[in-house]
Amino acid sequence: MEKQSFSYNYVRLFPKEQIGLHRQSSWELTFIVIGSGIKLIGDTTEPFQSGEVVIIPPDIPHCWYFNGNNTNTEGKIVNITLSFTNEFLDRCSLSFPELHRYIEDLKKNQEALKYNRSQSVTIASILKSMYKQNEVERLSSIIRLLAILPLADKTHIVGKYKERDRKQERLDMIRVFITCNAYRNISLDDVVRHVGMNKSAFCTFFKQSIGKTFITYLNEYRIERACQLLKQENISISEICYHVGFTDIPYFNRVFKKHKGCSPSQYRCEQ
Template identity: 45%
Template structure:
């Protein structure tokens, strides 16, 4: 289990002003929770699951594009059931430094206003609507371009991501205190093990607390009990399977960590106000 946030290492590439990465990899080979000193623009082309960005953990789906400011911890945990036929996910990632933004602002006065707006972003942003469509088009085109052509495309990206229209915040910087680190550890463990049986004993041991102290700590930090949170997480995971696969309800029940089908149905209806079957039909 991850003890601390890792810093992503990007190989030095002096011949490039920014790093462009278009990959198809196995669904479980993504880098774990990490942070870096560069900005990151990430486009999930194939895949869905759960992501952590700063203080926020929530489901994600394919086609999303996220802008992450420097030094915000983040990771994407992909679902095996939403990979391609080869078990692979696909994404495009661009990372660029503060120094590059400063040089662009200095060299190109036309960009100064846009870059000032980018610097005002302290939260990770998800793009929507027409802005999302434009970004998707440019990023896909960049995968086919030469390094020279990518320079002009990158400048277009800067002008688009500087706008806060059609965006929503999906993660804020976190204060690196003991409580926050403890919660990160708990949430990561749930992300990686929700399909299995999870006990209070193992969770308490994970963060070096006794069971009673763990329960008090988790309730204080989240406003809910650990098992309520775990049930909600499993239900959200099962919703992804209901909408993106043709698996039977019983299969989804067990794949999302429940051991009893009637109990799964009761919990699902309590949280979503409909049965799993009704939820699938509505979607």
């Protein structure tokens, strides 16, 4: 089988099947068809929504953590990813002089970029049309894209390269996992499995890195989230309790008072 010069993937999977933090030597153009959550790209962590189109240069670590609240009728998220290498871009530049300036502009960029709404609609339309195309037809669509991709609005930077740091990557994975899953009942086994460590090593690593246990850190995060929700008068305290991941209201009240020095109702009255 001949080596492909690019890779096109129309992905449908359950949120739990998402790929963890990774990096590759190719460019990655991603269109979120259905889904939302938190994306971690290089040095930046921020939310994403359906319709978003992002291009990531080679060697920038990244991951997309989808939540379970935005899926298709099968409970799956949907995205399209087109990958191509710098070698592919160089061959295109040599073969098609008309593309040279566009490709050089694209290769100069070292930051992950999110396209604005109008650019995203144009790029998404081409990516969706590629689903039913053969490899030669897809190649012609990529040529169309190469004249568009360098036109990203530079104010929409969503991540920069950072040196590989295994410790920091693990901490980033843990933080994003908590952000995406704090609303549900998280066990220590869940996060240990997510980062690929055994339980004893994880507990030692986390305590040395953060200065507190995982459960303490998780509870602090949930209480801070609860404080934000308590400022909204239309949400009851019991609803907030379950929304931030606690399953027992008395326990929620005790943890809240331990961290804030007052009960949730007192905190709300003082706001």
